[in-house]
Amino acid sequence: MVALRVNKSHSEADQPSSPVVRFEADQPLKLDAGTLLSPFQVAYQTYGDLNADKSNAILVCHALTGDQHVASPNPVTGKPGWWQVLIGPGKVIDTDRFFVICANVIGGCLGSTGPASTDPATGKPYALNLPVITIRDMVRAQLMLIDHLGIDQLFCVIGGSMGGMQVLEWASSYPERVFSALPIATGARHSSQNIAFHEVGRQSVMADPEWLGGDYLVAGRRPEKGLAVARMAAHITYLSEAALHRKFGRNLQDRDRPTFGFDADFQIESYLRHQGMTFVDRFDANSYLYLTRAMDYFDLAADHGGRLVEAFAGTKTRFCLVSFTSDWLFPTEESRSVVHALNAAGASVSFVEIETDRGHDAFLLDEPELFAAIDGFLRSAARAKGLAVR
Numbered sequence: 001m002v003a004l005r006v007n008k009s010h011s012e013a014d015q016p017s018s019p020v021v022r023f024e025a026d027q028p029l030k031l032d033a034g035t036l037l038s039p040f041q042v043a044y045q046t047y048g049d050l051n052a053d054k055s056n057a058i059l060v061c062h063a064l065t066g067d068q069h070v071a072s073p074n075p076v077t078g079k080p081g082w083w084q085v086l087i088g089p090g091k092v093i094d095t096d097r098f099f100v101i102c103a104n105v106i107g108g109c110l111g112s113t114g115p116a117s118t119d120p121a122t123g124k125p126y127a128l129n130l131p132v133i134t135i136r137d138m139v140r141a142q143l144m145l146i147d148h149l150g151i152d153q154l155f156c157v158i159g160g161s162m163g164g165m166q167v168l169e170w171a172s173s174y175p176e177r178v179f180s181a182l183p184i185a186t187g188a189r190h191s192s193q194n195i196a197f198h199e200v201g202r203q204s205v206m207a208d209p210e211w212l213g214g215d216y217l218v219a220g221r222r223p224e225k226g227l228a229v230a231r232m233a234a235h236i237t238y239l240s241e242a243a244l245h246r247k248f249g250r251n252l253q254d255r256d257r258p259t260f261g262f263d264a265d266f267q268i269e270s271y272l273r274h275q276g277m278t279f280v281d282r283f284d285a286n287s288y289l290y291l292t293r294a295m296d297y298f299d300l301a302a303d304h305g306g307r308l309v310e311a312f313a314g315t316k317t318r319f320c321l322v323s324f325t326s327d328w329l330f331p332t333e334e335s336r337s338v339v340h341a342l343n344a345a346g347a348s349v350s351f352v353e354i355e356t357d358r359g360h361d362a363f364l365l366d367e368p369e370l371f372a373a374i375d376g377f378l379r380s381a382a383r384a385k386g387l388a389v390r
């Protein structure tokens, strides 16, 4: 690739800096892979105050490449938290009223145990010796954190994309611990097409000679080109054709005519290269393999004898699902099938499909209809729980 300049030399010390708060578990984490992970830790952030009866906690679950810095500047990128437009004092998720918790997932690379963490058996990074992690494993680790914080029932669990998968897993596995659930732009399983895109990304990472079978950290190397290409391909799936056309069309980048070469002639090429290059500065390649795999394995119906309704049998949790018309990664049909299962299970469920051309990543943007839906749902749930409503 001509202009994808990401081949800086890196070492383990270049990994993103540690977050402030960590939960060091005193029990091993039971993994779906059939082994125990021990020791393990969960890095997390909180915003606002937990009330006296611990009834105002909202757990935010992050997406594939997100992290715990949901409502405060990200220490790695220096940018605002990924939902800072939504969460904070006086905002839709009002930290003057709610206690917001966001934890880096197990398998991630911003402080929770993941493939870059030290394997106690070898004293070296786990790399591919870390057992494969599932969405249920992530949620089990979060449950231990919530127990540690002394919270019996979360007022709400909310998240988009892979975060939405965690929300569904929480509501299915621990219904009594979840008063309300807000899964956004997600589904109860990863589709064949989505697994296919992830496989392309993983193969791109593994084809990079710097990947070294996953052992790049001990060699002071990183498969940045492979990871950047993986991100470029994935990023296309987070947008929509209409938005790409609106933002870039066939416009050329800083030139009047094509170069008749393979530089980034088009704005869209330049944009994707930028997305790829900035991504490798904040993300670990092996974490990318593990987290995409976790999404691939997610299939809530399969976990319940092929019947999604069984995943929610007897639930008292109140649900609101949100999808976006231009999301072709998790099209509305995926949310609708969850809504059907919840209705069949007799659950309290509402559903909002938002008209937008911003694609899957619309959940990360300042999207007024999304914010209105979250606001309305939280108000109604707060009233039902007897919490003060603005």
Ligand SMILES: CC(=O)SCCNC(=O)CCNC(=O)[C@H](O)C(C)(C)COP(=O)(O)OP(=O)(O)OC[C@H]1O[C@@H](n2cnc3c(N)ncnc32)[C@H](O)[C@@H]1OP(=O)(O)O
Residues within 6 Å of the ligand: 062, 063, 064, 065, 066, 067, 082, 253, 267, 268, 270, 271, 272, 274, 275, 278, 361, 362, 364, 365
């Ligand atoms: C979910 C979580 O938990 S957090 C993880 C999510 N974060 C991400 O996915 C980060 C990458 N994703 C994105 O940037 C997503 O598009 C969004 C939704 C988060 C942001 O969308 P938008 O605000 O519309 O930003 P947009 O997609 O236009 O990208 C802007 C960036 O592209 C750059 N850019 C825009 N046009 C061009 C171009 N022609 N050539 C090069 N770079 C360009 C901008 O300079 C800007 O760079 P910066 O982010 O380094 O400041």
Ligand SMILES: N[C@@H](CCO)C(=O)O
Residues within 6 Å of the ligand: 063, 064, 065, 066, 161, 162, 238, 361
């Ligand atoms: N763009 C977001 C959502 C992906 O599902 C991320 O990278 O986490």
